Amino acid sequence: MPQRTALWTVSDQPSSLPEATFPSERLLEDMIIAAPRILSDEWMLIGRQERTVTGRLDLLAVAPDGALVLIELKRDRTPREVVAQALDYACWVEDLEADDIAAIYDRFAPGRDLAADFRVRFGQALDEDELNQSHQVVIVATHLDESSERIVRYLGDKGIAINVLCFQVFDHGGQQLLSRTWLVDPVQTQVSVSTPTSRGPREREPWNGQFYACFGHSETRDWSEGRKYGFISGGGGTWYSNTLNLLSPGDHVWVKAPGYGFVGVGEVVGPREPITEFKIEVDGEERPATEVLHGGTYHREAIDDPERMEYFVPVKWLHSVPIEAAVNEIGMFGNQNTVCKPTTPKWRTTVERLKDRWRLNLDLK
Numbered sequence: 001m002p003q004r005t006a007l008w009t010v011s012d013q014p015s016s017l018p019e020a021t022f023p024s025e026r027l028l029e030d031m032i033i034a035a036p037r038i039l040s041d042e043w044m045l046i047g048r049q050e051r052t053v054t055g056r057l058d059l060l061a062v063a064p065d066g067a068l069v070l071i072e073l074k075r076d077r078t079p080r081e082v083v084a085q086a087l088d089y090a091c092w093v094e095d096l097e098a099d100d101i102a103a104i105y106d107r108f109a110p111g112r113d114l115a116a117d118f119r120v121r122f123g124q125a126l127d128e129d130e131l132n133q134s135h136q137v138v139i140v141a142t143h144l145d146e147s148s149e150r151i152v153r154y155l156g157d158k159g160i161a162i163n164v165l166c167f168q169v170f171d172h173g174g175q176q177l178l179s180r181t182w183l184v185d186p187v188q189t190q191v192s193v194s195t196p197t198s199r200g201p202r203e204r205e206p207w208n209g210q211f212y213a214c215f216g217h218s219e220t221r222d223w224s225e226g227r228k229y230g231f232i233s234g235g236g237g238t239w240y241s242n243t244l245n246l247l248s249p250g251d252h253v254w255v256k257a258p259g260y261g262f263v264g265v266g267e268v269v270g271p272r273e274p275i276t277e278f279k280i281e282v283d284g285e286e287r288p289a290t291e292v293l294h295g296g297t298y299h300r301e302a303i304d305d306p307e308r309m310e311y312f313v314p315v316k317w318l319h320s321v322p323i324e325a326a327v328n329e330i331g332m333f334g335n336q337n338t339v340c341k342p343t344t345p346k347w348r349t350t351v352e353r354l355k356d357r358w359r360l361n362l363d364l365k
Contacts, residue, residue: 004168004181005181007172007177007179009172017171017172017177018171019168019171020169020171022168022169025073025074025142028073028140029059029073032045032071032140033048033059038178038180039059039140039165040069040186041238041239042237043062043063043069044061044117044118044121045060045061045108046061046062046114047059047104047105047107047108050104054085054088054092055085055089057089057093058071058072059071059072060093062101062131063190064124064240064336065130065335065336066127066132066133067135068101068134069135069138070086070089070090070135070136070137070138072085072137072138073139073141074148080151082139082148083139083152083162086137086139087137093132093135094132096132098128101131101132102114114126123236124258124336130334134161136162136189136190137160137161137162137163138165139152139162139164140165140167141165141166142166142167142169143166144166144183148164152183156184156188156189161189162189163182163183163184163189164182164183164184165181165182166180166181166182166183167180168180168181187238187242190243190337205348206343207341208347208348208351209252210253210347210351211247211251211252211253211339212253212254212333212335212337212339212340212347213232213253213255213256213338213339214234214255214256214257214336214337214338214339215233215255215256215257216234216257217257217259219297220235220297220298220299221295221296221297221298222295222296223263224295224322224323225295225296227263227264227317227320227322229280229292230266230314230315231278231280231313231315232244232253232255232312232315232338233275233298233310233311233313234311234338234339235275235298235299235302235309235311236299236308237307237308241310243337243338243339243340244311244312244338244339245272246339246340246341247272248268248271249268249269249271250268252265252266252362253265253315254350254351255320256326256333258334260323261326261327261329261332262326262327262332262354263321263322263323264318264320264321265319265358265360265362266316266317266318266320267315267318268314269314269315269316270314271313272311272313273311273313274311274312275289275299275300275303275310275311275312278312280293289312290303319358319360327354327357329353331346331350332346332350333350
């Protein structure tokens with residue numbers, strides 16, 4: 001059924017807020033440009049009304065892993081029209097090279113440098129080799145009909161990374177309030193685009209049951225502590241922390257520290273927990289992580305923000321090495337997502353090479 005939101009006042013006599021009509025989807029586009037976090041906290045806008053071979057793409061964004069996000073406003077078109085147009089734009093985006101994307105950003109923000117602004121926005125370098133290795137489609141609508149929902153869910157079930165973000169407006173006194181609702185959990189869409197692909201036909205094979213994890217060793221978090229106390233973590237935004245929910249007790253996870261290499265493989269022994277609840281065993285006693293961990297900030301500045309705080313997953317290390325002994329061979333898999341389920345031949349060979357390098361005889365799934 002169509003996605004709808006209802007808002008109520010909080011009081012002894014709660015009352016529902018009346019829904020209003022959005023003045024125009026052009027206004028919504030202007031609002032997104034003025035405040036991109038209306039759309040998402042995890043993307044950086046890089047293009048607007050970009051000319052393609054079949055029309056103008058409304059908005060283009062980039063995610064922290066270099067994946068592109070095509071954003072198309074529904075603008076009262078029929079479901080077939082808007083979905084077909086968005087997929088047509090996706091065909092065009094798939095062939096964009098790094099120079100093409102830099103030129104798009106120059107038209108969007110004249111005089112600015114994409115690589116420099118990417119580093120400021122995400123706190124990491126923009127890897128040209130990872131830029132546009134995958135993409136997703138987001139349709140923005142002020143209402144969503146049943147036909148649109150059926151089409152998008154069908155495409156998602158078939159492996160197409162597509163989602164709908166539905167906005168509604170409510171009157172509240174002299175103000176208007178904006179709400180947003182995702183058709184599909186954004187984590188599901190993020191996971192479906194988290195595997196790099198080659199140009200042309202996608203290189204895919206059945207998932208080998210082994211999870212990949214990215215441990216950002218920096219002033220934010222310290223691998224020596226993750227290794228000593230048994231955990232991986234992510235924070236700074238839901239894009240980084242929500243994929244930790246993919247892990248369940250018993251899963252095997254291979255951990256890479258970007259810029260260094262692979263540093264360990266372990267078995268997950270518990271669910272994701274926020275830093276405010278995560279406990280670490282020290283000398284046989286469980287103590288709060290906030291008291292034990294001092295090698296990094298672990299986003300303590302956001303400890304009261306559920307979306308930006310650090311989250312932890314406890315891991316029993318089957319093999320781990322110090323950061324100085326990280327394994328980083330040419331051709332090994334890499335990805336900026338905190339956790340993902342790679343389905344490329346490169347992932348299978350990476351696991352095989354690590355098992356050989358570390359002389360592991362693990363009973364893997």
